[in-house]
Amino acid sequence: xxxxxxxxxxxxxxxxxxxxxxxxxxxxxxxxxxxxxxxxxxxxxxxxxxxxxxxxxxxxxxxxxxxxxxxxxxxxxxxxxxxxxxxxxxxxxxxxxxxxxxxxxxxxxxxxxxxxxxxxxxxxxxxxxxxxxxxxxxxxxxxxxxxxxxxxxxxxxxxxxxxxxxxxxxxxxxxxxxxxxxxxxxxxxxxxxxxxxxxxxxxxxxxxxxxxxxxxxxxxxxxxxxxxxxxxxxxxxxxxxxxxxxxxxxxxxxxxxxxxxxxxxxxxxxxxxxxxxxxxxxxxxxxxxxxxxxxxxxxxxxxxxxxxxxxxxxxxxxxxxxxxxxxxxxxxxxxxxxxxxxxxxxxxxxxxxxxxxxxxxxxxxxxxxxxxxxxxxxxxxxxxxxxxxxxxxxxxxxxxxxxxxxxxxxxxxxxxxxxxxxxxxxxxxxxxxxxxxxxxxxxxxxxx
Numbered sequence: 001x002x003x004x005x006x007x008x009x010x011x012x013x014x015x016x017x018x019x020x021x022x023x024x025x026x027x028x029x030x031x032x033x034x035x036x037x038x039x040x041x042x043x044x045x046x047x048x049x050x051x052x053x054x055x056x057x058x059x060x061x062x063x064x065x066x067x068x069x070x071x072x073x074x075x076x077x078x079x080x081x082x083x084x085x086x087x088x089x090x091x092x093x094x095x096x097x098x099x100x101x102x103x104x105x106x107x108x109x110x111x112x113x114x115x116x117x118x119x120x121x122x123x124x125x126x127x128x129x130x131x132x133x134x135x136x137x138x139x140x141x142x143x144x145x146x147x148x149x150x151x152x153x154x155x156x157x158x159x160x161x162x163x164x165x166x167x168x169x170x171x172x173x174x175x176x177x178x179x180x181x182x183x184x185x186x187x188x189x190x191x192x193x194x195x196x197x198x199x200x201x202x203x204x205x206x207x208x209x210x211x212x213x214x215x216x217x218x219x220x221x222x223x224x225x226x227x228x229x230x231x232x233x234x235x236x237x238x239x240x241x242x243x244x245x246x247x248x249x250x251x252x253x254x255x256x257x258x259x260x261x262x263x264x265x266x267x268x269x270x271x272x273x274x275x276x277x278x279x280x281x282x283x284x285x286x287x288x289x290x291x292x293x294x295x296x297x298x299x300x301x302x303x304x305x306x307x308x309x310x311x312x313x314x315x316x317x318x319x320x321x322x323x324x325x326x327x328x329x330x331x332x333x334x335x336x337x338x339x340x341x342x343x344x345x346x347x348x349x350x351x352x353x354x355x356x357x358x359x360x361x362x363x364x365x366x367x368x369x370x371x372x373x374x375x376x377x378x379x380x381x382x383x384x385x386x387x388x389x390x391x392x393x394x395x396x397x398x399x400x401x402x403x404x405x406x407x408x409x410x411x412x413x414x415x416x417x418x419x420x421x422x423x424x425x426x427x428x429x430x431x432x433x434x435x436x437x438x439x440x441x442x443x444x445x446x447x448x
Contacts, residue, residue, distance in 0.1 A: 019061035033062040040074070044109065049082035070099050074109075081113060089113050090122075104134050111144055115151045123148075127156060131163055138167035142174030145181055154185050172198055172208050179215045183222065191219035199235065210240035214249070221253055229253050237270075244274050251283055260290040278308045286317045294321040305337070312342055319355065328358040349374035350383055357387065367391050382412040389421055398429035416445040 023029055040055035053075050060071035077092035090113055097106035107130045114123040127144065134140055141164040148157035161178050175194050183191035198204065198212025217232035230253055236246035247270040254263035267284040274280060282304050288297035301318040304311055315338035322331035332355040339348055353370035356363050371388045378384065385408035392401035405422040412418065423438030 024062065024064060029062050033059055036062065037071075040078075041105070044078060045112070049078050053078035053082055070096055073099070077109070086113065086117055090117075101133065104130065104137055104140050107133070108140060108143060112147050115147060115153070123153070123156065127160070135163070136167050138164055138171060139174065141167065142171060142177060145174070145177050149177070149181055149184075154181070157181050158185055158187075172201065172204055172212075176208070176211055176215065179212070179219070183215060183219045186222075188219045188222045192216050192223075195219060196232075199232070199239075206239045210236045210243065210246070213239060214243075214246050217246070217249060217253075221249070221256075226253050226257050241273060244270065244277050244280055247274075248279055248283055251287065255287070255290070260287060263287045264291055264293075278304060278311060282308075282311050282314055285314065289317045289321050289324075292324070294325045297321040298325070305334075309337075309341065312338060312345065315341075316351065319351070323355065323358065328355055328360075331355045332359065344377075347374065347378065347381075349377065350381065350387070353387055357391065362391075362394065364391050364395050380411060382408050382415070382418075385411065386415075386418050386421070389418070389425070393421060393425050393428070396428070398425050401425045402429070414445060416442045419445065 036055045036059040040052045040059060043049075043052035043055060056071055056075035056078055060068050060075055063071045073092050073096040077089045077096065080086075080092060081089040090110060093106050093110050093113065097110065100106065107126055110126040111123055111130070114126055117123070130137075130140065130144070141160050144160040145157050145164060148154075148160060158181065161181050164174060164178060176198055179191045179194040179198070182188070182194065195212045195214075195216035199209045199216060200212075201209065213232045213236035217229045217236060220226075220229035220232060230250060233246045233250035233253065236243070237250065240246070247266060251263045251267050254260070254266065264284065264287040267280060267287055271277075271280055271284055281300055285297050285300035285304060288294070288300065298318065298321045301314045301321065304314045305318060308314075315334055319331040319334040319338075322328070322334060332352060335348065335352045335355055338345055339352065342348075349370045353367045353374060356367045356370065368388065368391060371384050371391075374381065374384050385404045389401045389405035389408060392398070392404060402422065402425045405418050405425060408418040409415075409422065419438045419441045423435045423442065426432070426435035426438060
């Protein structure tokens with residue numbers, strides 16, 4: 001602490017020596033002081049620490065005598081923060097808070113700075129002090145919610161949400177932030193209530209009401225109340241037709257309801273309004289696969305892959321479209337492109353193996369190679385052993401086929417397909433009695 005005080009004294013002297021002589025009582029000086037103060041606070045919130053420190057330093061030069069040391073502390077604290085010295089920044093801000101305990105800015109800064117600290121619990125003390133000293137400062141607690149949400153501190157954010165509600169402040173932006181927090185934290189009913197309240201305020205700008213309708217739709221979707229979700233997403237598209245997200249959410253809900261024609265229809269509609277949107281093109285291409293309009297899907301998804309190769313979701317759907325139009329080789333090539341871009345894509349090697357197995361002629365060695373990779377990723381996957389057994393059967397390697405199919409049955413004993421393939425393997429290997437038992441099992445399972 002002694003070193004910190006010495007550093008502040010040195011900084012104060014340096015600031016004082018850099019200040020030009022001005023008339024502190026003139027209206028121009030006061031206006032410039034308030035302008036710099038506001039600018040420095042905005043820069044601090046945006047993380048522009050070096051510029052914020054400089055503007056606080058200039059504000060200190062123009063501040064009334066009783067505030068000069070206070071603003072000098074701000075400049076010194078933010079300067080330390082810009083240099084990566086979090087502990088000094090916190091100490092200087094604590095001193096500023098001690099000079100003006102009735103003013104919330106130092107505590108607001110302390111909360112934001114302490115969220116960058118390696119100690120995850122440091123922020124709790126500053127939040128507690130703010131709750132004690134400024135229980136009615138609604139916008140202060142709303143800002144805390146934003147900062148905590150940005151750092152994914154949902155537990156603390158929810159506590160600040162409750163404090164904000166208790167202030168009774170009617171602020172649409174803060175209320176929307178509250179609804180988003182509640183939706184993310186699983187309080188879907190409360191999120192619906194707050195978001196609906198925003199959408200229903202006819203005096204608010206259409207964009208704000210659209211945001212409220214969108215969050216309400218998301219909350220209803222999370223509650224699996226799809227009819228209500230569709231209603232609010234549609235309302236959002238009416239209020240802000242230039243936004244793509246509500247259309248995408250609406251299409252997603254139609255997909256969850258298995259109403260794929262409606263999903264495609266809404267995406268085709270918005271595609272005419274919002275051009276050059278990769279998200280819309282991707283969603284439409286995937287939707288067209290669902291309604292078996294494969295040629296159109298191939299055209300759209302090929303463009304997505306070409307122009308936005310990191311949109312990984314496009315590859316499996318494009319491969320499926322190729323497969324369903326009798327182009328298994330193109331399907332395999334598409335999946336291999338995905339493998340090169342993301343080797344750990346879930347179950348990718350199994351999907352590639354299936355794709356290769358549909359080619360004519362079948363590259364059996366290639367299928368087995370992909371299945372070996374799939375087994376490493378998922379050693380107990382039924383499909384790996386089932387497909388491997390079929391491949392070995394096609395290669396007339398009956399011993400290997402039997403071993404693999406027995407493992408598949410062990411993993412999924414009630415699937416008749418593996419029993420049937422095992423029956424074929426026993427038949428072709430000259431074991432009719434064992435084959436008969438498997439075929440009887442198939443009949444029994446299918447009857448059930």
